[in-house]
Amino acid sequence: MRDSLVQKEPGFITARDLSFAGILHDVKKSGTSLQPIFEAFTNSIEAIKIGVNEGGRDKGKIIISIFSEEKTDQSFEFKSLTIRDNGVGFNDAEFSRFNTFKDSSKGFKNLGSGRVQYVHFFDTTTITSVFCQDENYYEREFVLSKNKYFLNKNAIVNLKHYKISTEEHPYTKVTFSNLLEKSNVYNNLNAVILKDELIKRYLHFFCFNSKLLPKIELKFYVGNILKDSQEISETDIPKFDKKEIVNVFYSKLSYDASKIEILEKKEELEVTSFKVSKNLLDNNDLKLISKGEVVEGTKINLSGISKADNINGNKYLILVSGNFIDERDTNLRGELDIPRKQGSNSFDAFHSETIFIEDIEKSVNDGLLKLYPEIEVIKKKHENDLKELKEMFFIDDDNEVEISFNDDDKRILEKYYEAQAKKEAKIDANIKKSIDRLDDLDTSAPNYEEELEIEINKLVKVIPEQNKRTLSHYVARRKLVLELFQKILDKKLKIQGDDSRNKDESLIHNLLFHQKSTNSYDSDLWIINEDFIYFRGNSEFKLKDLEIRGEKVFKNSFDEEETRYLKSLGENRLIKRPDVLLFPEESKCIIIEFKSPYVNVSSHLTQINTYASLIRNYTNDNFEIKTFFGYLIGEGIEPRDVQAGVTTFEHSYNFDYLYSPSQKVTGFDSKENGSIYTEVIKYSTLLQRAKLRNSIFMERLGIK
CATH class of the missing domain: 3.30.230 (Ribosomal Protein S5; domain 2)
Known part of the structure; x- marks a missing residue:
């Protein structure tokens, strides 16, 4: 859409069919601070190319001058910047194109919105240009701005003059003045920095045209005194390999x-x-x-x-x-x-x-x-990475999914899951069709059994495939958790770099059942026992704060003897915090204690029994818990130490753990005794068990 065609009389160039206030709102300020310079430099390259093609002139020249003032602290404050080229100049055709919003005519990397970036960054952009037209030379000067004076005219361009020029060499000079916002990028800008930025920005173009580049000079002035001069030449551009x-x-x-x-x-x-x-x-x-x-x-x-x-x-x-x-x-x-x-x-x-x-x-x-x-080596690495990713999440090969080496893991998984979702939708639609077709079956028809068998066969084919994918995600998640568990035991996590032993215990605890949590269903206690995730429970709560279905487990008041014992020897036994407590039934309790992989577990053999005794004797009458199951878990387990410490422990040779079939949990003050079954087991043994169970799942699903 054109704002105006060629204008030779001074004045604002107003938009006819659009609002510049709207354009400035829609075309946002670039996040690249030097974007106005890049836009003007692009225009200079294009103008020189047109001039070379039309007039057979040499390669041309671009001079960029940065003007700054030195402050008292030896830093600099940006004042203005000019870009001058000896290209074709702003003749009527080029000026018309400049004043056409979103122009789609041919031009080197010209996006048609450069002038909008000029006014987003600078209060004033002045363009002076000499050009040849009809065998005469003319000078045109115009100013760009988005200040209220301009926008009230529905314009961002004001033509200052258009006149015959005594100059007979085409050129264009763009001057950026008065930054609208303070910018350290501009305050720190000098010839060296700008040279590096231009080479990075235009590297593709420079590489291909290294022998045809115009002469590009960059000058840095402080208080109008030239302090540095740089040049971008063929020697600065990488040579083809x-x-x-x-x-x-x-x-x-x-x-x-x-x-x-x-x-x-x-x-x-x-x-x-x-x-x-x-x-x-x-x-x-x-x-x-x-x-x-x-x-x-x-x-x-x-x-x-x-x-x-x-x-x-x-x-x-x-x-x-x-x-x-x-x-x-x-x-x-x-x-x-x-x-x-x-x-x-x-x-x-x-x-x-x-x-x-x-x-x-x-x-x-x-x-x-x-x-x-x-x-080829890099290619094979990407292919192996993709293979590992697919194996990790049990993703089947799908020729319809196009994977680029530029796709990160997230995008690759998204592509496969999107394709999978489409297939599942198709499966669900087929299931729905089969169910709908049941309405049309006639039980009295001679071929009723045959028609019913057809629909059954269709469902038999699609439902297992649907279930397999769902279970594959389930097993894949478990596989990842087991791999993380292995990394913790092998101290391969970055967070374990400070050799903090307590940190390892905390990592394991949070992996299996997050501390301070009551949501056992979303825990990974299945690593210990598959059933544990279905039991009500909590992780590292004080005994006095335990609740089941909103009801306090421990009593609020105790008699004199109970109070004496609970606080004897300078302790407060009700603020003890078992690592995990689970309640599978009204009369049962599972107690789990995690120990650092580096401690001798036998030093803690009585800890679980102590918790069992407190729960047996000091809970509300509503909670008559008599049967306990204890799991003392660590890595530093010496079987002889365990059996020497508690003689009822026996060695299980199937999965390398020790167990005590039954110990008495004494009931005080005429309470009936309880009993506790206890296992002392290594983390590595739990991991071995869990891996075996998961591998059985995988075999059933046909996953390698």
Whole structure:
């Protein structure tokens, strides 16, 4: 949409069919602080290119000058910045395009919203330009701003003058003044920093056009005194590492439209590869080049290496050019007339011989693997990582899921789960159809049994597959928990780096049943016993605070003798905190104690019995708990120490643990005695048991 066509009379250039206040609201300020400079630099590159093409002039020149003032603390305050080029200048055609919002005509990386970024960052942007038109030279000067004076005119451009010029050399100078917001990026800006930023920003373009670059000078002034001068030249640009010609073959739909035929007809493309320091190039990249310009709109990917990979500190920039690409250029910026197989126009494309983007992508990537064997190593690593991820979550192979090396684990899982969700929806729909068809069955019909059997067979096929996927996720989660348990025991977690032994005990406790929790259902106590997750319970609560179904377990008041005992020897026995208490039935209690992997567990053999005694004797009458099961769990277990400490313990040779079949829990003050069964068991033994149970699940599901 055009704001105005060419205007030669001074004054505001107002919008006819749009609101600049609305545009400024929609086109947000860039998060890149130097974006106005990049926009102006892009315009200079484009203006020089047009001037070279039209007038046969030399490579051109761009001068960027930074003006700052030195403050008393030897820091600097940004004042202004100018970019001057000797390109074609703002002739009527270029000025008209500049004043066309979202212009889609051809231009090097010009997004059509650069002027909006000018006014977002600076109160005043002044552009002075001399150009040749109708064999005369003219000067045009205009100012950009979004201050109220401009917006009240529904304009951001004010043409100051348009006149015949005595200058006979085209140029354009852009001056940015009066930052709207204080910025350390600009205050710290100098020639060296700006040079580095420009090289990083325009690396693709510089690499391909290193021998055709205009002369680029950067100057840094302090108080109008030149302090430093830099130049971007061919020597600053990475030199290509390798050049290779690859063949790309045409395709055509067969006569019966049953398949795609690869033809002998081909095109040659030149692949220019650069090894660039990872400090200079953020991502590995593959770009098409059309007539010397990087085509940003056509997406083409490296398939053997992700954007983030680096090899020996280098990233790879791959630029692909050739007559075929040049001939497929269009009038729309950043777009080539090269179809995709999956694109909406692919059917039309097959009516004639064609080359698809995917063909170019495959040919280039195949060629790169031959040029750089080290990429093959990276490729295999990604393939192994994907295989491990699929094995970890029991994901079946699915040819319909397209995985890119640039996909992180989260995106890969999302893709598989999205595909799985579609399949499950289809399964559910088929189940629903079978159930709906039951309404149509006639029990008195001669073929009733046959029709019913058909529907039963359909359900028999789909329901197991649906259940298998659900159970696979269940088993996959358990597998991850077991792997984490193993890492804790092996001290391989980063948090265990300080050698804190108490931390290891806490990690194990929280893995199995989170401390201060009452939600045993979501715990991982199944590692000890499958049934434990179904029992009411709590983790590390004081005895006096225990509740079952909202009712306090321990009494609120005690007689004199009970009080004496509970607080004797300077202790308060009711504030003891068992690691885990579970209540499977009204008269039963499970007591679990975790010990650091580094302590001798035999030193704590009576701890569980003490808890059992307190629960047996000092709880409310509603809780007549007489049967106890104790589990003392650690890693430092010496069987002879255990049996020497408590003689009722016996050794189980099946799974390497000790157990006491029954010990008496004495009832005080005429209370009936209780009993306790106790196991002393290693964490590693629990892990072995749990892994075996999980592997049985996996075998039943047919998972390797």
